[in-house]
Amino acid sequence: MTRDPRWERLRRCLDDELQAILVTSLVNVRYLTGFTGSNGAVLVTADEVVLATDGRYATQAADEAAGAEILVCRAVGSDLVARAGAAGVERLGIERHVVTLAAGDRLTAAGHDAGVVLVDAGTPVEDLRVVKDDAELAALSRACEVTDEVFAAVVGDLRPGVTEREMAWRMRAEMWQRGAEPGFDSIVAFGDNSARPHHQPTDRPVALGDFVMLDFGAAVDGYHADMTRTVVLGPAADWQRDLHQLVTDIQADARRSATPGAVPVELDTAVRDRIESAGYDVAHGLGHGVGLEIHEAPFLVPGSTAGPLDVGAAVTIEPGVYLPGRGGVRIEDTVVIRDGEPTVLTRSPRELLEL
Ligand SMILES: [Mn+2]
Structure with missing residues (x-):
C-alpha cells in the first residue's frame, strides 16, 4: 500500500528543495489516508507515509488508514517534524495556508530542534484533489442523487405558513434518512429573502407568490453535492417568470461551456457580462470546485488564477440575479467535466415550478 496512487502523485513534487511534505489540513489528511478523525497530520517522504494522531483515534486510524504507518502521539505536527529530521529530511514542506501563527511557531521550534528548515509547499494536495477518481465520482454522484431525492420529497410539501427554518429542518432529516448528511447549512x-444570496433560514413563513430558493446538498463519504433551485409558491408573476427564464438560459449556456480547456476566470466573465448586459448587478462568482470540501479548487470567480479545466474536475455552475426588496433567482448544478459537454449530476427540474 505504500504505492498508493495519491501518494505517488504527491511525491512527484518532491525534490532537493522540498524533500518531504507535512500535511496538516484535515481534509488533505483524509484525502491521502482515509483517516476521518479530528486530530491528525501526515508526513510524506520519498519512501514513507506516517499518519500521526492521538490515543482517541489509534484504533480508528489503523482501520481507516491502511498502508500508512501510524504514530500515536500528543503533538502531531511537531512530532512529525522531529520524525522528518530523524529520517534525514533537511527541507520540509508545510501547508502554510492552513497553519495558524501559533501552530507555525511550534512547528518552527520543532524544526529548529530537529535541524529541519520549513518551506512553503504551496497547495499540492488541493491541486491533486481537483481531478476526481472513480471512487470519488461515485460518492459525489450518490450525494447528488440524494440531493435530488430530497428536493422532490420536500418541494411538494410547501404550503403557506411553512417557515424557512422548518423547511431547512425537514431537508436535514430527509438527508439523514437516506444515509447521507447535510454537506453545509441549507x-x-x-x-x-431570496434576494440575499447566502440567506440564513429564519422563522419567516412562506406566502402565495413568494419565490422559494433552496440551496443545499447532501454529503456522502465526505463528498459534497451542491444544488440550488428557485420555485414559486402559487402562480408566478410576470417579473418572476422573466427573471427565472433569464437565469435559466444563462445557466444552461454556462453549463455547456464548461468543457475541457475552458478557463475558469473566462467562464465567470462571460456570465458576468450576460447578467450586466441584461441590466442587473452581479453578486457572486459563477461557481467552485466540489469534493471533500463544499468550496474547493478550482474557483470560477473574478481574479481566479485556476488553469484550464481538466476532464474529471467537479464544479458548480450557479449564476444568480438578485433584486433587493423583491427576490432573486439562482440555479445551480454540480457537474463533472468530460470531453464535450459536462455530466450534470444534479438533475432536479430546472424549469420554473409553480407549486
Ligand atoms: Mn455552490
Whole structure:
C-alpha cells in the first residue's frame, strides 16, 4: 500500500528543495489516508507515509488508514517534524495556508530542534484533489442523487405558513434518512429573502407568490453535492417568470461551456457580462470546485488564477440575479467535466415550478 496512487502523485513534487511534505489540513489528511478523525497530520517522504494522531483515534486510524504507518502521539505536527529530521529530511514542506501563527511557531521550534528548515509547499494536495477518481465520482454522484431525492420529497410539501427554518429542518432529516448528511447549512429563502444570496433560514413563513430558493446538498463519504433551485409558491408573476427564464438560459449556456480547456476566470466573465448586459448587478462568482470540501479548487470567480479545466474536475455552475426588496433567482448544478459537454449530476427540474 505504500504505492498508493495519491501518494505517488504527491511525491512527484518532491525534490532537493522540498524533500518531504507535512500535511496538516484535515481534509488533505483524509484525502491521502482515509483517516476521518479530528486530530491528525501526515508526513510524506520519498519512501514513507506516517499518519500521526492521538490515543482517541489509534484504533480508528489503523482501520481507516491502511498502508500508512501510524504514530500515536500528543503533538502531531511537531512530532512529525522531529520524525522528518530523524529520517534525514533537511527541507520540509508545510501547508502554510492552513497553519495558524501559533501552530507555525511550534512547528518552527520543532524544526529548529530537529535541524529541519520549513518551506512553503504551496497547495499540492488541493491541486491533486481537483481531478476526481472513480471512487470519488461515485460518492459525489450518490450525494447528488440524494440531493435530488430530497428536493422532490420536500418541494411538494410547501404550503403557506411553512417557515424557512422548518423547511431547512425537514431537508436535514430527509438527508439523514437516506444515509447521507447535510454537506453545509441549507439556504432556505422565501420572498424578498431570496434576494440575499447566502440567506440564513429564519422563522419567516412562506406566502402565495413568494419565490422559494433552496440551496443545499447532501454529503456522502465526505463528498459534497451542491444544488440550488428557485420555485414559486402559487402562480408566478410576470417579473418572476422573466427573471427565472433569464437565469435559466444563462445557466444552461454556462453549463455547456464548461468543457475541457475552458478557463475558469473566462467562464465567470462571460456570465458576468450576460447578467450586466441584461441590466442587473452581479453578486457572486459563477461557481467552485466540489469534493471533500463544499468550496474547493478550482474557483470560477473574478481574479481566479485556476488553469484550464481538466476532464474529471467537479464544479458548480450557479449564476444568480438578485433584486433587493423583491427576490432573486439562482440555479445551480454540480457537474463533472468530460470531453464535450459536462455530466450534470444534479438533475432536479430546472424549469420554473409553480407549486
Ligand atoms: Mn455552490
